[in-house]
């Protein structure tokens with residue numbers, strides 16, 4: 001007989017209610033100062049060293065790099081990052097907010113907004129980029145900042161309840177369309193963003209359908225973030241090409257599962 005220890009999280013009923021109402025939520029002090037120091041060290045190593053599994057979205061100087069210096073699947077090249085990306089506290093927090101019976105890892109990514117020629121991350125939804133069949137898959141991200149963030153160095157902003165607008169077109173992050181033009185019936189109720197400055201070690205969670213944006217970095221230091229994307233157990237693969245699912249041996253129409261997509265949190 002197994003004796004499962006309940007995973008402790010900072011999630012309160014107020015967080016759950018806010019997330020379900022608005023499609024995002026701020027959670028302060030997700031990690032301790034000691035964890036923050038360790039995670040900074042690990043993510044620095046993961047971003048600076050080339051392994052064979054993690055993937056850089058663009059090279060220094062590229063258009064995408066000016067928006068984000070992004071490395072996906074850092075957990076697959078760095079065992080220390082693996083510990084954080086699979087952290088039960090983060091995954092259980094995500095599960096509680098979403099109200100899912102189980103949460104799987106989709107992928108992690110280091111998201112650094114570099115100083116210098118920095119561009120904003122335009123308003124977008126995440127769901128249109130993912131190779132899943134469901135229009136509303138309940139997928140979500142934790143965005144955990146390793147630096148204090150505000151409007152000067154790339155904090156996030158969200159449009160409350162925009163997740164209820166459903167899945168719209170994907171935005172080209174380097175040559176953005178205006179996502180608000182895609183909203184049927186006009187823009188009025190969809191353009192009231194909430195800007196979310198955070199202290200290092202704090203985080204936001206957002207639904208894959210929630211409109212979000214990040215300011216450009218006008219400081220002289222990188223803005224360092226670990227983001228992890230979770231999917232409720234049972235979300236199915238569309239068969240579309242995607243850096244995370246290509247070569248993972250998945251069958252179109254089948255639930256995304258297997259060793260690259262571990263179940264990180266479950267009910268009970």
Ligand SMILES: O=C(O)CCC(=O)C(=O)O
Pocket residue numbers: 068111113121126141143154212213214225227
């Ligand atoms: O970090 C950013 O600038 C944007 C992050 C984002 O779009 C996301 O985590 O979905």
